[in-house]
Amino acid sequence: MDNFAHFVRVYIEDTDVGGIVYYANYFKFMERARTEYFRTLGYNKPALMSASQLVVRDVSLRYIKPAYLDDQLFVSGSIKKVSSFSLEMTQNISRDETVIAKARVRLACIDPLTKTLSKFPQTIFEELKSRINT
Amino acid sequence: MDNFAHFVRVYIEDTDVGGIVYYANYFKFMERARTEYFRTLGYNKPALMSASQLVVRDVSLRYIKPAYLDDQLFVSGSIKKVSSFSLEMTQNISRDETVIAKARVRLACIDPLTKTLSKFPQTIFEELKSRINT
Amino acid sequence: MDNFAHFVRVYIEDTDVGGIVYYANYFKFMERARTEYFRTLGYNKPALMSASQLVVRDVSLRYIKPAYLDDQLFVSGSIKKVSSFSLEMTQNISRDETVIAKARVRLACIDPLTKTLSKFPQTIFEELKSRINT
Amino acid sequence: MDNFAHFVRVYIEDTDVGGIVYYANYFKFMERARTEYFRTLGYNKPALMSASQLVVRDVSLRYIKPAYLDDQLFVSGSIKKVSSFSLEMTQNISRDETVIAKARVRLACIDPLTKTLSKFPQTIFEELKSRINT
Numbered sequence: 383m384d385n386f387a388h389f390v391r392v393y394i395e396d397t398d399v400g401g402i403v404y405y406a407n408y409f410k411f412m413e414r415a416r417t418e419y420f421r422t423l424g425y426n427k428p429a430l431m432s433a434s435q436l437v438v439r440d441v442s443l444r445y446i447k448p449a450y451l452d453d454q455l456f457v458s459g460s461i462k463k464v465s466s467f468s469l470e471m472t473q474n475i476s477r478d479e480t481v482i483a484k485a486r487v488r489l490a491c492i493d494p495l496t497k498t499l500s501k502f503p504q505t506i507f508e509e510l511k512s513r514i515n516t
Numbered sequence: 517m518d519n520f521a522h523f524v525r526v527y528i529e530d531t532d533v534g535g536i537v538y539y540a541n542y543f544k545f546m547e548r549a550r551t552e553y554f555r556t557l558g559y560n561k562p563a564l565m566s567a568s569q570l571v572v573r574d575v576s577l578r579y580i581k582p583a584y585l586d587d588q589l590f591v592s593g594s595i596k597k598v599s600s601f602s603l604e605m606t607q608n609i610s611r612d613e614t615v616i617a618k619a620r621v622r623l624a625c626i627d628p629l630t631k632t633l634s635k636f637p638q639t640i641f642e643e644l645k646s647r648i649n650t
Numbered sequence: 651m652d653n654f655a656h657f658v659r660v661y662i663e664d665t666d667v668g669g670i671v672y673y674a675n676y677f678k679f680m681e682r683a684r685t686e687y688f689r690t691l692g693y694n695k696p697a698l699m700s701a702s703q704l705v706v707r708d709v710s711l712r713y714i715k716p717a718y719l720d721d722q723l724f725v726s727g728s729i730k731k732v733s734s735f736s737l738e739m740t741q742n743i744s745r746d747e748t749v750i751a752k753a754r755v756r757l758a759c760i761d762p763l764t765k766t767l768s769k770f771p772q773t774i775f776e777e778l779k780s781r782i783n784t
Numbered sequence: 785m786d787n788f789a790h791f792v793r794v795y796i797e798d799t800d801v802g803g804i805v806y807y808a809n810y811f812k813f814m815e816r817a818r819t820e821y822f823r824t825l826g827y828n829k830p831a832l833m834s835a836s837q838l839v840v841r842d843v844s845l846r847y848i849k850p851a852y853l854d855d856q857l858f859v860s861g862s863i864k865k866v867s868s869f870s871l872e873m874t875q876n877i878s879r880d881e882t883v884i885a886k887a888r889v890r891l892a893c894i895d896p897l898t899k900t901l902s903k904f905p906q907t908i909f910e911e912l913k914s915r916i917n918t
Contacts, residue, residue, distance in 0.1 A: 393685055395540065395678045397533035399585050400896065404529060405840040406815070409808035410663045417661055421720075438807040442844035448899055451533050452689075494802065497850055527819055529812045534762065539706040540677035544797045547674070551795055555854075572673040576710035582765055586823075628668065631716055663808065665801035667853050672797060719801050 384458040384474075385515050386422070388415035392453040402448035408483055409441065412473045415457035416487075423509050434500050439468065440488040447482040449475070455482075460515040466501045467491055469510060518592040518608075519649050520556070522549035526587040536582035542617055543575065546607045549591035550621075557643050568634050573602065574622040581616040583609070589616075594649040600635045601625055603644060652726040652742075653783055654690070656683035660721040670716035676751055677709065680741045683725035684755075691777050702768050707736065708756040715750040717743070723750075728783040734769045735759055737778060786860040786876075787917055788824070790817035794855040804850035810885055811843065814875045817859035818889075825911050836902050841870065842890040849884040851877070857884075862917040868903045869893055871912060 390411045398404040420436070449455060456476045463470035468490045475483040493500040502510065524545045532538040554570070583589060590610045597604035602624045609617040627634040636644065658679045666672040688704070717723060724744045731738035736758045743751040761768040770778065792813045800806040822838070851857060858878045865872035870892045877885040895902040904912065 391682075393678070393682050394532050394534070395538060395681065398528050399531035399533075399535050400528070400837055400839065401533050402839075402899070405843070406529065406808045406811035409811065410661070413663065413808070414659075414661050435802055437802065437804075437850070438847055440844070440846050441807070442842070444842050445840055448839070497804070525816075527812070527816050529815065534703055534705065536705075536765070539709070540674045540681070543674035543677065544795070547797065548793075548795050569668055571668065571670075571716070572713055574710070574712050575673070576708070578708050579706055582705070631670070662800050662802070663806060666796050667799035667801075667803050668796070669801050674797065 383515065384460050385513055386415060386419035387456055387458040388418045390414060390455045390457055392449055392451055392455065394451060396449075397451050402450060403453075405445065408443060408445070408449075408475060408485075411455060411457050411475060412459075412485055412487065415459055415473065416471070416489075419459060423506065425506060433494075433503060434491050434506075435494040436469075436489045437492055438487060439490045441485065443483060443485040445483050447477075447480070449477065449482055453477055461510060461513050462515065464507070464510045464514060466507065467499045469502075517649065518594050519647055520549060520553035521590055521592040522552045524548060524589045524591055526583055526585055526589065528585065530583075531585050536584060537587075539579065542577060542579070542583075542609060542619075545589060545591050545609060546593075546619060546621065549593055549607065550605070550623075553593060557640065559640060567628075567637060568625050568640075569628040570603075570623045571626055572621060573624045575619065577617060577619040579617050581611075581614070583611065583616055587611050595644060595647050596649065598641070598644045598648060600641065601633045603636075651783065652728045653781055654683060654687035655724055655726040656686045658682060658723045658725055660717055660719055660723065662719065664717075665719050670718060671721075673713065676711060676713070676717075676743060676753075679723060679725050679743060680727075680753060680755065683727055683741065684739070684757075687727060691774065693774060701762075701771060702759050702774075703762040704737075704757045705760055706755060707758045709753065711751060711753040713751050715745075715748070717745065717750055721745050729778060729781050730754075730783065732770075732775070732778045732782060734775065735767045737770075785917065786862050787915055788817060788821035789858055789860040790820045792816060792857045792859055794851055794853055794857065796853065798851075799853050804852060805855075807847065810845060810847070810851075810877060810887075813857060813859050813877060814861075814887060814889065817861055817875065818873070818891075821861060825908065827908060835896075835905060836893050836908075837896040838871075838891045839894055840889060841892045843887065845885060845887040847885050849879075849882070851879065851884055855879050863912060863915050864917065866904075866909070866912045866916060868909065869901045871904075 396407045459473040473485045491502045530541045593607040604622045607619045625636045664675045727741040741753045759770045798809045861875040875887045893904045
């Protein structure tokens, strides 16, 4: 069972001259899904955002089948590891129940001003830990 | 005579499934050219940027011919009007001496914190006025 | 009354270092709304798409207030003029019932292979004409 | 010694509300560098492009330090493995001689029409093999 899932429609802006979704745009789709998930955990509150910012530290993505204009994609995610400063997730992109891309993402919590590592706010940390999905 | 010109190469990221440059990306190309121009006027200095920020208020663009992958485009610009708070320019995008898009842009100077109108720093204002191109 | 309306959520990908939505991205939002509208008119059928392609010929946009991360925007549109080869629309972007951007767009129907003007398929033409919104 | 290197200037379009380059945009920078490299190998000729298309199959990227507006980045690459159907490369992004991101990319050669695997044209294959950088 995944922690979250989000639908994404493919528009012309997402495609390229090869007739498929441009490879960098998968990372936009994955972040939209993560953002909607964090929103449900209370992470978009201005107070939190001013205290901490999530940035991607490592990402890997395997493209299995191309995505096309008008596709309705389903972007899921599962929390795999949580530490005081970082978070690891897997994310899949599917179309009609077929996985077309698989990713792994590691996010770090940083101070928005200094851009240095900063601990997750305690409530967020506990919340994330309780949702680890093995 | 234009005030400035900047070369832009079209990459896959700029194209869409129609085989041409996606229409919104022309605005990126125009901003790159404006940025390089403002840089020559000293506008990218951190001190200036913290005091004022340029935002687009009005833009219009006519697409004359499509642009394609690998095209080497030439983006020019001319200052047409300058006031205490705003700046008007025309910009052309050309390929092989043929204009393929024509634009008009009005930029406003705002305070980066309050996002409200703010006068141009005096030196920038004088500089811009001296370059009006009729 | 507008012909159509579409909700758009602002994600990090849409923002820039100024803390607001990057000015070129409004054109993506407007195209998403148009695409969803044309879909309701049957314009995304592969047979139609292979016979004709819509491209933007002229666009103008006035930025009235900035849009921010997490904003839920409402993108509407009204058909203003239809000819055998082109279509004119107005589009508004709103947040909480306040219009933050106003645009005018002229689209041309072209042959996808030759990129030259091509008449709208007759059924689409009749459909569009019947929806002119004055 | 890398096989190739390409300069990239960071513009507003590349940044996000966090004040840094948006994480997906690094993949655009890396593709620009690869494109310029393939161009030097003759890969952008229309005849070749109609016979074969390069698509990314796997990518991984480690973000070491953030990139900022106006940064002048240096994107390098080295060919690590070549097979009849695919190509593996490492790519680094640097600023002032400091590596700020490290990537690994696997590209596959596909038929542009069927989107299925297709052998590299023989001359390109030999060229790529002769440039393997260990």
